[in-house]
Amino acid sequence: MPVPTFPPFPDDVPTHALLIIDYELLKAGDMGEKDRLWSAATKLGFWYLKNHGADDEVNGMFDMGAETMALPIEEKMKFEQGDAGISFGYKAAGAHAVNADGTPDTVEFLNIAKDDVLSYPKPSRRTYPHTVNARMNSSIIPFVRKSVEINDTILRVFNDKLGLPEGRLDLLHTASGEFSGSETRVIKSPAQAGRPPDRMAIGAHTDFGSLSFLHNRLGGLQVLPPGVEEWQYVRPLPGHAICNVGDALSVLSGGILRSNIHRVVPPPGQQSTLDRWSLVFFFRPGNSVQLRALTDQSPLIAEAVNDAIENDSEWAMKTFNPGQTAEEWFVRRVKYQRVNNRTGPETWMASRGTEKGRA
Ligand SMILES: O=C(O)CCC(=O)C(=O)O
Numbered sequence: 277m278p279v280p281t282f283p284p285f286p287d288d289v290p291t292h293a294l295l296i297i298d299y300e301l302l303k304a305g306d307m308g309e310k311d312r313l314w315s316a317a318t319k320l321g322f323w324y325l326k327n328h329g330a331d332d333e334v335n336g337m338f339d340m341g342a343e344t345m346a347l348p349i350e351e352k353m354k355f356e357q358g359d360a361g362i363s364f365g366y367k368a369a370g371a372h373a374v375n376a377d378g379t380p381d382t383v384e385f386l387n388i389a390k391d392d393v394l395s396y397p398k399p400s401r402r403t404y405p406h407t408v409n410a411r412m413n414s415s416i417i418p419f420v421r422k423s424v425e426i427n428d429t430i431l432r433v434f435n436d437k438l439g440l441p442e443g444r445l446d447l448l449h450t451a452s453g454e455f456s457g458s459e460t461r462v463i464k465s466p467a468q469a470g471r472p473p474d475r476m477a478i479g480a481h482t483d484f485g486s487l488s489f490l491h492n493r494l495g496g497l498q499v500l501p502p503g504v505e506e507w508q509y510v511r512p513l514p515g516h517a518i519c520n521v522g523d524a525l526s527v528l529s530g531g532i533l534r535s536n537i538h539r540v541v542p543p544p545g546q547q548s549t550l551d552r553w554s555l556v557f558f559f560r561p562g563n564s565v566q567l568r569a570l571t572d573q574s575p576l577i578a579e580a581v582n583d584a585i586e587n588d589s590e591w592a593m594k595t596f597n598p599g600q601t602a603e604e605w606f607v608r609r610v611k612y613q614r615v616n617n618r619t620g621p622e623t624w625m626a627s628r629g630t631e632k633g634r635a
């Protein structure tokens with residue numbers, strides 16, 4: 277399907293300009309580009325990625341998403357995630373809370389496990405609607421392979437900059453070959469006339485894993501940068517992915533890499549009358565990886581954790597050694613977002629990550 281054209285993103289809303297990182301330069305080992313990536317990942321934790329070479333795969337994924345979300349709700353619900361904290365499968369609109377009051381979200385999405393994609397046609401974790409199987413070979417497998425390659429490249433830059441032994445982060449992610457929470461997600465946020473512009477489609481959160489590779493075409497994504505009190509939109513740029521650091525990599529790096537909070541609201545201005553689609557690949561550590569700052573492997577990380585302890589020891593001890601594996605962290609966060617598991621505001625608190633009380 278050709279990429280449709282959209283009404284423009286408005287010029288009169290607060291936006292946050294992200295650094296633009298060139299993937300071709302990163303791949304070629306360009307030192308200046310690695311420095312710019314490092315700066316983006318440590319200051320805000322978000323950046324645009326251009327020349328990622330995945331445009332065709334992204335378009336195929338959006339087609340798969342449209343075909344899947346057009347299925348009758350009864351068909352989609354056969355593949356629902358359940359309430360146990362498993363993320364793979366379908367999530368209906370309203371199944372997650374967006375705040376401590378338990379206000380329901382407005383998006384539906386489908387998560388497909390990287391482990392299922394790479395073992396296809398043999399299921400590793402679960403099965404999916406026929407519209408997914410029909411697009412596996414043409415779109416989903418190529419998209420997931422490219423996403424993994426891109427994230428592995430970014431991870432190697434961070435490994436080096438953090439002063440970790442060679443291949444350390446790689447081993448905690450793909451090199452061990454174990455199952456993980458890595459998954460791709462297609463999100464549909466239906467247009468709803470009259471919805472207030474600050475009605476959250478997805479509540480404020482930090483991402484759960486290590487790196488996210490996001491594609492959207494309409495506005496709606498907002499970040500709350502450090503030291504700023506007003507939510508700011510991230511302007512979608514055609515052909516540019518939006519990448520960000522998640523909690524797992526933030527914890528492993530002793531907070532040097534920043535997992536910044538973000539949320540999704542209805543598209544602004546003239547875009548507000550349209551359905552909003554987005555696509556993410558979430559790159560996460562192997563399930564058994566103990567989430568803790570790698571202080572014994574990098575003097576830089578040890579120093580960062582010491583500084584954090586001096587600053588706020590209770591928070592630092594809890595955040596940089598939460599006593600959970602990557603899988604346990606992930607299950608906890610997914611499980612307590614679900615309105616079916618809600619008892620009160622404490623359920624929202626139980627779903628939180630590294631955002632330090634900012635959401
Ligand atoms: O749809 C977007 O732009 C962002 C989605 C997001 O933050 C998420 O799914 O974690």
Ligand SMILES: [Fe+2]
Binds near residue numbers: 481482483538
């Ligand atoms: Fe997110």
